[in-house]
Amino acid sequence: MAAAALREQLNTLLSSMFASGMVDEQFQQLQMLQDDGGTPGFVAEVVTLFCDDADRIISELAALLEQPAVDFDKVDAYVHQLKGSSASVGAQKVKFTCLQFRQLCQDKNRDGCIMALAVVRNEFYDLRNKFQTMLQLEQQIQAQQ
């Protein structure tokens, strides 16, 4: 029973993430890949990879933007990478903010980039919290089984 409740809770979480636009179809596809393809732990693995990678990139970006002479090409490269990984995991909001970030970067707008970074970071943190909750629920469900 507890497992059912947990599963219900997980589903609710996932639904809200999707409904809020935090994640998109890509994320659903990943879940389907996991469920249908017999690759348990796949979503958890990808999500973990994403969180670690995004966290690293955001740190790199923060460091770059603090430089007196910002290397916008590097910044752009990082943002591009973050955009790629967020797209792959279905982190829609993060991906969108990356789009704006890149534009500011191309304009070499340092202040804009700093603001964009803050937005990206916030979106990422929100998402990471959800993901962590999701992973915990999954672990609990598994533990119960």
Add this chain to the structure above:
Amino acid sequence: MRSDGRNGGVGRTRNQFPVGMRVLAVDDDPVCLKVLETLLRRCQYHVTTTNQAVVALTMLRENRDLFDLVISDVHMPDMDGFKLLELVGLEMDLPVIMLSVNGETKTVMKGITHGACDYLLKPVRLEELRNIWQHVVRRKFSNRERANIDGLEECHRPSNADFDNVHSQITCGSPDQSGRPSKKRKEYHSEEEDEGDDSNGQENEDPSAPKKPRVVWSTELHRKFVAAVNQLGIDKAVPKRILELMNVEKLTRENVASHLQARHLPHFVQFIPALAILRTDMFSTKYRLYLKRLSHQASIVAALGGSDPFMHMGTFEGLQGYQAFTSSSGLSSFSPQGLLNRNNPTSFVLQGMAASRPIQIATGNSTISHSIGDANKYHLSLPGNSRQQGSVAQGLTASVGQVQLSQKWIHEETDDLSSILSVNGLANGMPGTLQNVTNSPLLQQDLVECRQAKVVIQPSSPTSSDRLEGTVGVSSSLMDSHASQQSRLPLSAFSTSALPIDGSFGNKSIAELGVKPSGGTNICASSDLRVARDNKVGASSFGSGILVSPETAPNQKYLSFGGGSNLRQNMDGGNPDRLLDSKLVWSSLPISQPPSLIGSHHLMSQRPNNGSLGARLIGQVTPSDSTAAPQTKVDMFIPGEMLTPKNASDLSFPKVQTEFSSSSCSFDGLLNSIIKVEKDDASFSDGLGCDFYSLGACI
């Protein structure tokens, strides 16, 4: 999604093929790579991943045969994805799919022009990945298909192989199996079309092909083929015997016959030496006499009515007793489409050579075949208009004794002929001059009036140190014609040159034509192709001539047209050396452009060493004419291998044709086409056409 996945899996399983397809996934982003890997596995592919482009390249180099397809991210820190794409294309001839979050047109275009067979946007979806196996199949089959398909499609894969170990690939953007004419096709295909893959067990891919399974002419297989042909000698190289010598299981006479056709040019090239000899001997005597006779009549330009005309030619020759002239047959092949008809078909007869190959030009439309023959009279031009579609093809082939072959070829060619140049190849010479080329215009059926013109093309422009013997005068002519083309002057010029039969084509002729000498070049014969090596020879002088020299590399085999862009580069660069190593991809070319065009032939030279690629274009034909040097054409010739008719056709003809179509030239369609091209910037066709034309013109 699920359903798709399932279905896909099931479908694949049924055919077996896609299942287990070996895919190398390269992405520096661990998230993307993980997702991609999982998706690919879901498609039941055998997946290998790496997060470094350099590692991927190393893996590919070490285990070239262990992968069927490469999927690479565009942005990677250690190596730009485009660079990887380019290297893979050049070295491995594997289909490469680019992957990026960035879907800007410019970026996608860059991927395509660099040879990507597809460009996917992240996040990649299962549906897309389930279909990527088609690129593998397409590439492998492209050759076959091309051949099959209307003959228009042709690839030069073999050529790639031939080229060398290098694997240079020339890809033609051969048409897809479906035979769709669409540009896209070409684009995609360009990479895929590299035929290099063929070598890797194309058989597996057959499933995709609706057609009966074809033999994949891998490099190895092709080498056996060439060895058998060489052993037999030109005269005796009939499919049956070749098959016996090759001693390959499951290979049928039909396969060999088909390949033989395809390889016309190559063969010629290979044969060239032999041809040269023949030429001198046989041809020089009887043939010349014959030619002379013809020449008188030559003026006649009859429009050949139908494809048959070629046949006539053939017969004609036969009557003459010059079977040696396979060329005639070759011619016929050229015109199969009836191209000739309109125009006058000219046939070149290289003297010793048989070379005549057709070039096909047109896609099917009208092709013009020029005959070469005497230049003077040739007024192919008329037809030209009609030709609009223009294509010209010409082939010169010299073949002595190879009649049989030629006929076969001809058959093949029906669709398109690409031009083939056969040159005699004397090995020696590099860029030599074309020795005599005789042209014989084809008259309509009965008439055979040919002049002989032997054109010797000397690459004056080119340094000339070498002479091309052989053959190929055509190309030069073409060039000239191109140059002049618009004006048509070239023709005259050619003719002039032609007249002097034995004379050499030289720049002079060209000059006469009005074309600038520079333009004049030619390409000549296969041997001459070597010139290419030298490079420039032609190029410099003409800008246009391409030569392929078969001799040098018998190996080299085919040049493919495809990569227009590369060609350009070469052209631009002027460096012969550069050659187009890269693969040319038709498709890309077509796609992008018009500009490149040259495309068709690219490669030729891939390896300087080998020699030669034939293709060099000369860039600009006539200064005046072509403004754009780049456009100029490249000629493609494949040195050794030549263009197979198929190839030729594949190459670009179809598209080219279009370009050509605009033809304005009086010359045959070729000119027209060329001209058009130039105008249009489509170098490819033009180039090809040009060459051919020129040949014809020369003749």
